[in-house]
Amino acid sequence: MTPITEVEGRRLSLSNLDKVLYPATGTTKGEVLHYYAATASGVLLPQLRDRPVSFLRYPDGPDGQLFFTKNPPPGTPSWVHRTPVPHRESEPSEQVVVQDLASLMWAANLVVEFHTPQWRAETPAVADRLVFDLDPGAPATVVECCRVALWLRERLADDGLDAYGKTSGSKGLHLLVPITPTDSAAVSAYAKGLAVRAERELADLVVHRMRRALRPGKVFVDFSQNAAAKTTATPYTLRARAEPSVSAPVTWTEIEQCRSPGELVFLAGDMAGRLDRHGDLLAPLNEPGRGRPIPDTA
Incomplete structure (x- = not known):
């Protein structure tokens, strides 16, 4: 029997809670849902x-x-908000x-990764943040990504911009920069x-x-995720x-001091403690007035 629960007045069917989703750690779907509900919801x-959302x-x-899907999945409840997006070839409206x-x-409950663009629904293709995805090509690791992140932080600061770091959750590092809304x-x-x-x-x-042939031993500085169609x-x-x-x-101290890849791997079970210690390190991204203009490249 599928459990029914109520969340903020909405009835939800939560299925297969004992199903193991991560065999390496024995993490079940129920534990995944607990992470999102009890640990991550306030900051996510x-x-x-x-x-x-994709x-x-x-x-x-x-x-x-x-x-990967951008369309509202089949069975999406009527109370889940939807937004029109600019029509592009092969993409949903x-x-x-x-x-x-x-x-x-x-x-x-659908078991998803969440992916979002750098712009908000009310202003499509007008970004309020800038992103760099630092992706290491073996044998390079996140340690090399940290070196690149520090260099980028300095250049961004020269342009009056503040950068915030996070792990990709995979091999690399992301830098996020709040900016004034810009095409x-x-x-x-x-x-x-x-x-x-x-x-x-x-x-x-x-x-x-x-080009992958160029990437062994180096860090690919992927700027393409700033395109309006990317997430x-x-x-x-x-x-x-x-x-x-x-x-x-992650903090800039953690980035500066990183000497091995395992130092910047964080699992669901680590996050409650990190939030207790650091709070929401990315809260400034959503603070009104925090964004700064990017230099004119014309």
Whole structure:
């Protein structure tokens, strides 16, 4: 029998709570839902709110079928908010927006990673944050990503911009920068310029092009996720990895002191303690007036 629970006045059917989703740690679906409800909801919802959500679904765990969807999944309740998005070839005209705890738990029950764009639903393709995805090519690791992140932090600061770090929840590191609302194309151009400069000044460490043949031993500075059609793993989402890893905010001290990849791996069970110690490290991203203008690249 499928358990029925009530969340903020909404009735939800939560299925297969004893199903093991992460065999490496024995983590069950019930524990995943508990992470989202009890640990992450207060900090994840502000990152999801007002942004159209894309889902990477992995209902049988990370070793099962994975599929990415932007369309509202079949059976989406009528009370889950949807927003129209600009029509693009092969993309939906409507997406889910997770605005409250009930919607979060409905989505988490589908077993998903949450991915969001850099813009809000009311201003499509007008970004209020900039992102760099630092992706290491073996044998490089997140340790090398940290070196690149520190370089980028300094360059961004030179331009009057504040950067905040989080793990990707996979191998790399993400930098997020609050900005004044700016056309996504202009943000992409600025981010590309910094990525090209990073490759020029850190030639032994950085590549800005996506070709995999260029990437062994280097950090790919992916600026492309600033494009209006692209999304990035939302802060605090679980990832479809061998273990229930989290795309977790990190301090600059942790980035500066990182000497081995395991130092920046955080699982669902680690997050309550981190939130107790650090609070929401990414709260400034949503503070009114925190964003700063990016330099004109024209």
